[in-house]
Amino acid sequence: MTTTATKVLVLYYSSQGATAALAKHVARGVNSVAHTEAVIRTVPRVQPVIEQPENAVPSTGAPYCSHEDLSSCAGLIMGSPTRFGNMAAPLKYFWDTTATQWLNGCLINKPAGVFTSSSSLHGGQESTLLSMYLPLLHHGMVIAGIPYSEPCIHTTHSGGGPYGASHHSHSANSTNTSVQLTPEEQAACFALGKRIAMLASKLAAPLPHTD
Numbered sequence: 001m002t003t004t005a006t007k008v009l010v011l012y013y014s015s016q017g018a019t020a021a022l023a024k025h026v027a028r029g030v031n032s033v034a035h036t037e038a039v040i041r042t043v044p045r046v047q048p049v050i051e052q053p054e055n056a057v058p059s060t061g062a063p064y065c066s067h068e069d070l071s072s073c074a075g076l077i078m079g080s081p082t083r084f085g086n087m088a089a090p091l092k093y094f095w096d097t098t099a100t101q102w103l104n105g106c107l108i109n110k111p112a113g114v115f116t117s118s119s120s121l122h123g124g125q126e127s128t129l130l131s132m133y134l135p136l137l138h139h140g141m142v143i144a145g146i147p148y149s150e151p152c153i154h155t156t157h158s159g160g161g162p163y164g165a166s167h168h169s170h171s172a173n174s175t176n177t178s179v180q181l182t183p184e185e186q187a188a189c190f191a192l193g194k195r196i197a198m199l200a201s202k203l204a205a206p207l208p209h210t211d
């Protein structure tokens, strides 16, 4: 990570690996923009207190997101599995710890986008994407989806739409998720990452001086 790069936070939760696969392609899109770098972060599972709490550092995969990651990013792209048409509890729990960041306004005017994975095609991808917008709007972020100028949005037969990137994991039961993304799903992730990175670069640029 160079100190001059514009950082775009790719924040996701994934239990079976599909949303993690989407995050990699989103990050690829972010990194395709000059002087912009993806910072990939996850969040711990939420567990009942009678169970063993998570370790402070994950044994594999992306590091856990810190509040410093929020304040230092120039843009944010959030991904969650669809859980009953909504974002997964670990991400909601993370946002519930961000009252200080809401008060100090560290995310205001920064661009944000979202992505999801669901097992059924009409099982709530769009409602999940919209549910993820809510905390981002409360934090004052500028929401951006995927425009119809992207060919993948027209040709996809599974995930990807104007609300954000997505994946149809096809599993009949939620324990057998497919992480194989179609070319259109990959393209939608890339387009979303690239768009948020371009917006972050522009919005992070110093404003012209006026008297």
Ligand SMILES: Cc1cc2nc3c(=O)[nH]c(=O)nc-3n(C[C@H](O)[C@H](O)[C@H](O)COP(=O)(O)O)c2cc1C
Pocket (backbone or CB within 6 Å): 013, 014, 015, 016, 017, 018, 019, 020, 080, 081, 082, 083, 084, 085, 086, 117, 118, 119, 120, 121, 122, 123, 124, 169, 171, 173, 174, 175, 177
């Ligand atoms: C508690 C729970 C609720 C779920 N709710 C939905 C749902 O509403 N609609 C749907 O299509 N899939 C639902 N799923 C399936 C997951 O969204 C799907 O398997 C997804 O691809 C998992 O992503 P991951 O591999 O990143 O964990 C649910 C899974 C679980 C465990």
